[in-house]
Amino acid sequence: MLKARTLTIDIGRPPEDVYNFLVDPANLARWTLVKNGRPQPAAGLNSWAFDGPRGTVLVHFTPANPLFVLDYRMQVGPHTTHVAHVRVVRNGSGTTLTHTSVQQPLISDAMFESEEEWMYSDLQVLKTLMEGR
Protein backbone atom coordinates (compact mmCIF):
# COMPACT_ATOMS: atom_id res chain seq x y z
CA MET A 1 0.00 0.00 0.00
CA LEU A 2 1.04 3.57 -0.61
CA LYS A 3 1.52 6.04 2.19
CA ALA A 4 -1.46 8.31 2.76
CA ARG A 5 -1.97 11.46 4.76
CA THR A 6 -5.27 12.98 5.88
CA LEU A 7 -5.66 16.68 6.60
CA THR A 8 -8.84 17.93 8.25
CA ILE A 9 -10.15 21.45 8.46
CA ASP A 10 -13.29 22.95 9.99
CA ILE A 11 -15.07 25.62 7.96
CA GLY A 12 -17.75 27.89 9.41
CA ARG A 13 -20.07 27.54 6.43
CA PRO A 14 -22.74 24.90 5.64
CA PRO A 15 -21.49 21.81 3.77
CA GLU A 16 -23.87 22.47 0.85
CA ASP A 17 -22.15 25.83 0.22
CA VAL A 18 -18.64 24.39 0.55
CA TYR A 19 -19.40 21.44 -1.71
CA ASN A 20 -21.14 23.52 -4.39
CA PHE A 21 -18.13 25.80 -4.48
CA LEU A 22 -15.58 22.98 -4.66
CA VAL A 23 -17.44 20.93 -7.23
CA ASP A 24 -17.06 23.67 -9.85
CA PRO A 25 -13.53 23.10 -11.21
CA ALA A 26 -13.27 26.76 -12.30
CA ASN A 27 -13.18 27.73 -8.61
CA LEU A 28 -9.91 25.86 -8.04
CA ALA A 29 -8.08 28.94 -9.35
CA ARG A 30 -9.54 30.95 -6.46
CA TRP A 31 -7.77 29.12 -3.67
CA THR A 32 -4.78 27.26 -5.14
CA LEU A 33 -1.80 28.21 -7.30
CA VAL A 34 -3.35 27.04 -10.58
CA LYS A 35 -4.89 29.58 -12.94
CA ASN A 36 -7.05 29.78 -16.04
CA GLY A 37 -9.12 26.59 -15.76
CA ARG A 38 -10.79 25.22 -18.89
CA PRO A 39 -12.62 21.94 -19.58
CA GLN A 40 -10.53 19.31 -21.35
CA PRO A 41 -13.16 16.83 -22.61
CA ALA A 42 -10.57 14.92 -24.68
CA ALA A 43 -8.92 13.82 -21.43
CA GLY A 44 -12.16 12.42 -20.06
CA LEU A 45 -15.40 13.48 -18.46
CA ASN A 46 -14.85 16.08 -15.71
CA SER A 47 -11.27 16.72 -16.77
CA TRP A 48 -9.92 20.25 -16.67
CA ALA A 49 -6.63 21.84 -17.68
CA PHE A 50 -5.01 24.62 -15.62
CA ASP A 51 -1.88 26.73 -15.91
CA GLY A 52 0.29 25.62 -13.02
CA PRO A 53 3.52 27.13 -11.68
CA ARG A 54 5.47 24.58 -13.75
CA GLY A 55 3.31 24.14 -16.83
CA THR A 56 -0.05 22.67 -17.70
CA VAL A 57 -1.78 20.62 -15.03
CA LEU A 58 -4.55 18.21 -15.95
CA VAL A 59 -7.06 17.44 -13.21
CA HIS A 60 -9.67 14.67 -13.31
CA PHE A 61 -12.56 15.18 -10.86
CA THR A 62 -15.26 12.89 -9.50
CA PRO A 63 -18.65 14.07 -10.81
CA ALA A 64 -20.88 15.94 -8.34
CA ASN A 65 -22.76 13.57 -6.06
CA PRO A 66 -25.16 13.73 -3.11
CA LEU A 67 -22.60 12.23 -0.70
CA PHE A 68 -20.37 15.29 -1.08
CA VAL A 69 -17.35 13.33 -2.25
CA LEU A 70 -14.82 15.10 -4.46
CA ASP A 71 -11.90 12.90 -5.38
CA TYR A 72 -9.35 14.06 -7.91
CA ARG A 73 -6.24 12.99 -9.80
CA MET A 74 -3.64 15.46 -11.02
CA GLN A 75 -1.39 14.93 -13.98
CA VAL A 76 1.64 16.91 -15.07
CA GLY A 77 2.85 15.58 -18.42
CA PRO A 78 2.41 11.82 -18.62
CA HIS A 79 2.79 11.32 -14.87
CA THR A 80 0.11 11.20 -12.24
CA THR A 81 1.58 13.34 -9.50
CA HIS A 82 -1.22 13.58 -7.02
CA VAL A 83 -4.23 11.47 -6.06
CA ALA A 84 -6.57 12.67 -3.34
CA HIS A 85 -9.91 11.83 -1.76
CA VAL A 86 -11.88 14.78 -0.49
CA ARG A 87 -15.05 14.72 1.52
CA VAL A 88 -17.24 17.45 2.93
CA VAL A 89 -19.30 16.51 6.00
CA ARG A 90 -21.77 18.35 8.17
CA ASN A 91 -20.60 19.55 11.55
CA GLY A 92 -23.48 21.41 13.21
CA SER A 93 -24.07 24.49 11.06
CA GLY A 94 -20.57 24.22 9.62
CA THR A 95 -18.37 21.79 7.73
CA THR A 96 -15.55 19.41 8.42
CA LEU A 97 -13.48 18.73 5.32
CA THR A 98 -11.13 15.76 5.05
CA HIS A 99 -8.43 15.65 2.38
CA THR A 100 -6.54 12.37 2.00
CA SER A 101 -3.48 12.41 -0.26
CA VAL A 102 -1.92 9.20 -1.47
CA GLN A 103 1.83 9.33 -2.08
CA GLN A 104 2.40 8.29 -5.69
CA PRO A 105 5.26 5.92 -6.62
CA LEU A 106 7.36 8.60 -8.32
CA ILE A 107 7.00 11.11 -5.51
CA SER A 108 9.75 11.16 -2.87
CA ASP A 109 9.01 11.46 0.86
CA ALA A 110 10.42 14.98 0.91
CA MET A 111 8.30 16.03 -2.04
CA PHE A 112 5.17 14.49 -0.53
CA GLU A 113 5.84 16.26 2.75
CA SER A 114 6.22 19.56 0.96
CA GLU A 115 3.03 19.00 -1.09
CA GLU A 116 1.12 18.34 2.12
CA GLU A 117 2.37 21.61 3.58
CA TRP A 118 1.24 23.44 0.46
CA MET A 119 -2.10 21.68 0.60
CA TYR A 120 -2.57 22.66 4.22
CA SER A 121 -1.99 26.31 3.43
CA ASP A 122 -4.32 26.07 0.40
CA LEU A 123 -7.02 24.67 2.69
CA GLN A 124 -6.53 27.64 5.03
CA VAL A 125 -7.10 29.94 2.05
CA LEU A 126 -10.26 27.99 1.19
CA LYS A 127 -11.47 28.32 4.79
CA THR A 128 -10.88 32.09 4.82
CA LEU A 129 -12.56 32.49 1.46
CA MET A 130 -15.63 30.45 2.45
CA GLU A 131 -16.01 32.11 5.85
CA GLY A 132 -15.54 35.59 4.46
CA ARG A 133 -18.44 35.57 2.04
Place this chain on the structure above:
Amino acid sequence: MRRSHTISIQIDYPYALAYPYLADPRNYADWAAVDPDQFHLLENGDWSAETRFGGPRHVRFTPRNAFGILDHAVFEPGEPLLWTPMRVMPNEDGTELLFTFYQRPGSSEEQFQSAVEWITTDFLTLKSLLEARRR
Protein backbone atom coordinates in the same frame (compact mmCIF):
# COMPACT_ATOMS: atom_id res chain seq x y z
CA MET B 1 -19.43 23.44 15.40
CA ARG B 2 -18.33 20.48 17.39
CA ARG B 3 -14.82 19.40 18.02
CA SER B 4 -13.95 16.42 15.86
CA HIS B 5 -11.26 13.83 15.60
CA THR B 6 -10.59 11.85 12.43
CA ILE B 7 -9.07 8.40 12.74
CA SER B 8 -7.30 7.03 9.66
CA ILE B 9 -6.24 3.42 9.36
CA GLN B 10 -4.58 1.40 6.59
CA ILE B 11 -5.95 -2.10 6.19
CA ASP B 12 -4.05 -4.70 4.21
CA TYR B 13 -7.23 -6.13 2.67
CA PRO B 14 -8.62 -5.31 -0.79
CA TYR B 15 -11.17 -2.52 -1.06
CA ALA B 16 -13.31 -4.68 -3.37
CA LEU B 17 -13.87 -7.03 -0.42
CA ALA B 18 -13.65 -4.57 2.47
CA TYR B 19 -16.44 -2.29 1.26
CA PRO B 20 -19.14 -4.96 0.77
CA TYR B 21 -18.21 -6.45 4.14
CA LEU B 22 -18.54 -3.12 5.93
CA ALA B 23 -21.64 -2.05 4.01
CA ASP B 24 -23.52 -5.13 5.25
CA PRO B 25 -25.01 -4.18 8.65
CA ARG B 26 -25.02 -7.86 9.67
CA ASN B 27 -21.24 -7.60 10.07
CA TYR B 28 -21.32 -4.47 12.25
CA ALA B 29 -21.34 -6.37 15.55
CA ASP B 30 -18.13 -8.19 14.54
CA TRP B 31 -16.06 -5.11 15.25
CA ALA B 32 -18.18 -2.31 16.74
CA ALA B 33 -18.93 -1.96 20.46
CA VAL B 34 -22.32 -3.71 20.40
CA ASP B 35 -23.47 -7.07 21.74
CA PRO B 36 -23.60 -9.47 18.74
CA ASP B 37 -26.37 -11.58 20.31
CA GLN B 38 -28.77 -8.68 20.66
CA PHE B 39 -28.03 -6.90 17.40
CA HIS B 40 -31.05 -7.22 15.12
CA LEU B 41 -32.96 -5.62 12.25
CA LEU B 42 -36.08 -3.56 13.04
CA GLU B 43 -39.17 -3.24 10.87
CA ASN B 44 -38.32 0.29 9.72
CA GLY B 45 -34.90 -0.78 8.40
CA ASP B 46 -32.91 0.51 11.38
CA TRP B 47 -31.02 -1.88 13.64
CA SER B 48 -31.38 -2.34 17.38
CA ALA B 49 -28.19 -2.62 19.41
CA GLU B 50 -27.09 -3.04 22.98
CA THR B 51 -23.99 -0.83 23.13
CA ARG B 52 -21.07 -1.39 25.44
CA PHE B 53 -20.83 2.33 26.20
CA GLY B 54 -24.38 3.30 27.05
CA GLY B 55 -27.14 0.72 26.75
CA PRO B 56 -29.75 0.28 24.02
CA ARG B 57 -29.53 2.33 20.84
CA HIS B 58 -30.80 2.24 17.29
CA VAL B 59 -28.38 2.29 14.37
CA ARG B 60 -29.11 3.57 10.86
CA PHE B 61 -26.73 2.83 8.00
CA THR B 62 -26.06 4.60 4.68
CA PRO B 63 -27.34 2.67 1.64
CA ARG B 64 -24.70 1.14 -0.62
CA ASN B 65 -23.00 3.63 -2.89
CA ALA B 66 -20.14 3.98 -5.34
CA PHE B 67 -17.89 6.05 -3.06
CA GLY B 68 -17.25 3.74 -0.13
CA ILE B 69 -19.32 5.92 2.21
CA LEU B 70 -20.27 4.06 5.39
CA ASP B 71 -21.80 6.83 7.51
CA HIS B 72 -24.02 5.61 10.28
CA ALA B 73 -26.03 7.15 13.10
CA VAL B 74 -26.19 5.60 16.58
CA PHE B 75 -29.12 7.17 18.44
CA GLU B 76 -31.80 6.82 21.06
CA PRO B 77 -35.20 6.57 19.37
CA GLY B 78 -36.77 10.01 19.17
CA GLU B 79 -33.56 12.01 19.41
CA PRO B 80 -32.12 13.84 16.39
CA LEU B 81 -29.70 11.77 14.33
CA LEU B 82 -26.01 12.58 14.54
CA TRP B 83 -24.38 10.94 11.54
CA THR B 84 -20.87 9.68 12.01
CA PRO B 85 -18.81 10.03 8.83
CA MET B 86 -16.94 6.92 7.76
CA ARG B 87 -15.40 6.05 4.42
CA VAL B 88 -13.20 3.41 2.88
CA MET B 89 -11.05 4.07 -0.19
CA PRO B 90 -8.90 1.82 -2.34
CA ASN B 91 -5.14 2.09 -1.88
CA GLU B 92 -3.34 -0.31 -4.26
CA ASP B 93 -4.29 -3.79 -3.00
CA GLY B 94 -5.35 -2.47 0.39
CA THR B 95 -7.89 -0.13 1.95
CA GLU B 96 -7.71 3.25 3.58
CA LEU B 97 -10.34 3.89 6.26
CA LEU B 98 -11.44 7.24 7.70
CA PHE B 99 -13.76 7.73 10.65
CA THR B 100 -14.67 11.11 12.12
CA PHE B 101 -15.86 11.27 15.70
CA TYR B 102 -17.66 14.36 17.05
CA GLN B 103 -17.60 15.45 20.66
CA ARG B 104 -21.10 14.99 22.12
CA PRO B 105 -22.72 18.01 23.79
CA GLY B 106 -22.01 17.97 27.51
CA SER B 107 -19.12 15.54 27.28
CA SER B 108 -15.86 16.62 28.88
CA GLU B 109 -12.42 16.76 27.28
CA GLU B 110 -11.48 13.64 29.23
CA GLN B 111 -14.57 11.74 28.03
CA PHE B 112 -13.85 12.82 24.45
CA GLN B 113 -10.25 11.57 24.62
CA SER B 114 -11.37 8.33 26.20
CA ALA B 115 -14.03 7.80 23.51
CA VAL B 116 -11.42 8.40 20.80
CA GLU B 117 -9.23 5.72 22.38
CA TRP B 118 -12.09 3.23 22.54
CA ILE B 119 -13.03 3.85 18.93
CA THR B 120 -9.42 3.52 17.81
CA THR B 121 -9.38 0.12 19.52
CA ASP B 122 -12.54 -0.89 17.62
CA PHE B 123 -10.87 -0.02 14.33
CA LEU B 124 -7.70 -1.90 15.21
CA THR B 125 -9.95 -4.90 15.91
CA LEU B 126 -11.54 -4.43 12.50
CA LYS B 127 -8.10 -4.13 10.87
CA SER B 128 -6.83 -7.40 12.35
CA LEU B 129 -10.11 -9.14 11.59
CA LEU B 130 -9.97 -8.19 7.91
CA GLU B 131 -6.24 -8.81 7.56
CA ALA B 132 -6.67 -12.28 9.09
CA ARG B 133 -9.22 -13.13 6.37
CA ARG B 134 -6.57 -12.54 3.76
CA ARG B 135 -4.19 -15.15 5.12
